[in-house]
Amino acid sequence: MNRVLISDRLSELAVGIFGNRGIEVDFDPGIEPAALMERIGDYDGLAVRSATKVTSSVIEAGDRLKVIGRAGIGVDNIDVDAASARGVVVMNTPFGNAVTTAEHAIALMFALARKIPAADRETQSGAWNRAGFVGTELTGKTLGLIGCGNVGSAVAERALGLKMKVLVYDPYLPAERAERLRIAKVELDELLANADVISLHAPLTDRTRRIVDAAAIAKTRPGVRIVNCARGELVDADALAEGLSAGHVGGVAVDVYPDEPPGEYPLFGLDGVIATPHLGASTAEAQENVALQIAEQMSDYLLDGAVLHAVNMPSLSSEESARLAPFMDLARQIGSLAGQVAETGFRAVVVEYEGEAAELNHRPMTAALLEGLLAPIVDSINIVNAPIVARDRGIQVTETKHARRSDYPSLIRLTVTTERATRTTAGTLFSNRMPRIVELDGIPLEASLGENMLYMVNRDEPGFIGRLGSCLGDAGVNVATFHLGRSGPRENAVSLISVDGAIPPGVLDCVRALPGVVRARALTF
Numbered sequence: 001m002n003r004v005l006i007s008d009r010l011s012e013l014a015v016g017i018f019g020n021r022g023i024e025v026d027f028d029p030g031i032e033p034a035a036l037m038e039r040i041g042d043y044d045g046l047a048v049r050s051a052t053k054v055t056s057s058v059i060e061a062g063d064r065l066k067v068i069g070r071a072g073i074g075v076d077n078i079d080v081d082a083a084s085a086r087g088v089v090v091m092n093t094p095f096g097n098a099v100t101t102a103e104h105a106i107a108l109m110f111a112l113a114r115k116i117p118a119a120d121r122e123t124q125s126g127a128w129n130r131a132g133f134v135g136t137e138l139t140g141k142t143l144g145l146i147g148c149g150n151v152g153s154a155v156a157e158r159a160l161g162l163k164m165k166v167l168v169y170d171p172y173l174p175a176e177r178a179e180r181l182r183i184a185k186v187e188l189d190e191l192l193a194n195a196d197v198i199s200l201h202a203p204l205t206d207r208t209r210r211i212v213d214a215a216a217i218a219k220t221r222p223g224v225r226i227v228n229c230a231r232g233e234l235v236d237a238d239a240l241a242e243g244l245s246a247g248h249v250g251g252v253a254v255d256v257y258p259d260e261p262p263g264e265y266p267l268f269g270l271d272g273v274i275a276t277p278h279l280g281a282s283t284a285e286a287q288e289n290v291a292l293q294i295a296e297q298m299s300d301y302l303l304d305g306a307v308l309h310a311v312n313m314p315s316l317s318s319e320e321s322a323r324l325a326p327f328m329d330l331a332r333q334i335g336s337l338a339g340q341v342a343e344t345g346f347r348a349v350v351v352e353y354e355g356e357a358a359e360l361n362h363r364p365m366t367a368a369l370l371e372g373l374l375a376p377i378v379d380s381i382n383i384v385n386a387p388i389v390a391r392d393r394g395i396q397v398t399e400t401k402h403a404r405r406s407d408y409p410s411l412i413r414l415t416v417t418t419e420r421a422t423r424t425t426a427g428t429l430f431s432n433r434m435p436r437i438v439e440l441d442g443i444p445l446e447a448s449l450g451e452n453m454l455y456m457v458n459r460d461e462p463g464f465i466g467r468l469g470s471c472l473g474d475a476g477v478n479v480a481t482f483h484l485g486r487s488g489p490r491e492n493a494v495s496l497i498s499v500d501g502a503i504p505p506g507v508l509d510c511v512r513a514l515p516g517v518v519r520a521r522a523l524t525f
């Protein structure tokens with residue numbers, strides 16, 4: 001039975017979802033890091049929010065770990081690279097708290113514009129200072145959004161409802177989507193020069209780290225207000241503090257910090273600053289939504305292989321997974337066959353898809369093929385880390401889809417270039433479910449792959465099969481199936497022979513000593 005550990009506070013309904021799906025779940029919010037390290041090896045899945053730090057050490061200790069689920073958007077608390085290297089899927093819930101975070105950003109804009117927190121403090125202390133808290137309207141002002149993903153677009157929609165003009169800096173935002181949202185896509189300098197309010201909603205990358213720094217602030221309008229509900233590292237807090245003190249920045253609202261809880265922070269205690277303790281996703285609705293979503297996503301993956309909202313592999317719905325499953329099995333077998341017969345390291349891989357295979361999502365199929373190809377030389381390989389391992393080993397991977405149809409309804413052809421040779425392997429599905437090899441080393445043959453097989457290349461000569469039979473028979477090796485193809489009479493022949501049981505090393509030596517044998521390998525599938 002699959003087991004999942006929930007190490008942060010999630011809705012009790014999430015626990016029920018795992019149980020109802022037949023997954024054993026332990027709910028231990030606030031587990032200490034040392035205890036997590038000790039226990040993680042007993043679980044197939046780990047469900048977290050932002051409190052648990054899923055370090056490379058935790059992932060390394062998770063011998064059974066297959067999936068890490070983050071109930072929320074950000075995965076900064078998860079070492080995604082380490083998870084990918086170990087073949088662990090990391091998934092999040094990008095839509096579960098978009099509305100909640102967007103509403104919090106809008107609330108902070110209003111709080112800055114109307115100086116609500118400071119007015120509240122003074123009024124409750126007994127003062128009545130109406131003249132000291134004259135605010136400004138948001139209507140008619142220009143909002144600059146840095147980042148326009150799920151949260152940013154939700155902020156844009158609400159800002160338009162407030163009759164604001166919206167500028168967006170997001171290099172990855174398609175122009176058509178900007179047009180549909182009725183917002184203007186601009187370069188960063190134009191946004192900085194024209195925005196009355198700037199709200200950040202970008203992921204943290206090398207390009208976005210401290211995107212609002214002293215140089216950026218110098219380009220903004222006097223009195224600009226800045227809101228950050230995304231990532232603490234997107235802004236230079238020292239530069240913002242200087243801008244406030246100089247009177248150039250009119251106000252700053254922050255909900256996120258480089259370290260949480262932040263302890264000392266350059267903006268704390270300054271006039272014009274509003275700070276909240278990472279409340280962007282903290283509504284009852286959002287907390288429940290993301291908990292239920294991550295429980296369903298993790299269950300789908302553990303039980304059906306469906307991948308939704310993964311940050312380190314292509315998404316694959318339950319329906320798509322069912323349709324792709326036989327093609328992925330075929331691709332994995334093709335890769336495994338090519339990987340086992342290779343004699344030196346791989347330099348390049350070309351994968352071609354024809355017929356029905358060309359109409360499907362090819363990325364999971366290629367990942368499965370690479371898994372099979374690299375399994376003989378890499379431990380703990382799977383569809384998550386196989387593309388990464390191939391990249392790290394300098395293997396050039398090329399994928400091609402052909403509109404043409406061959407003699408088969410679908411075809412996957414693999415061409416592998418090693419240090420010594422270039423070889424091809426192709427396969428198809430019979431009855432849409434049964435994998436078959438239909439080409440090997442450029443020679444046509446039809447073969448199903450058994451658990452134990454003998455691969456052989458030899459010169460096509462009379463009497464060879466008899467001598468091979470004697471070699472196998474004398475050692476008590478029973479042949480189950482024999483698949484043979486040849487390039488032409490008295491030319492090269494290739495064989496895939498399924499046998500009962502593993503082939504002893506002495507038998508392989510006997511086969512290799514036969515006259516006419518070019519190559520012989522024992523294979524396992």
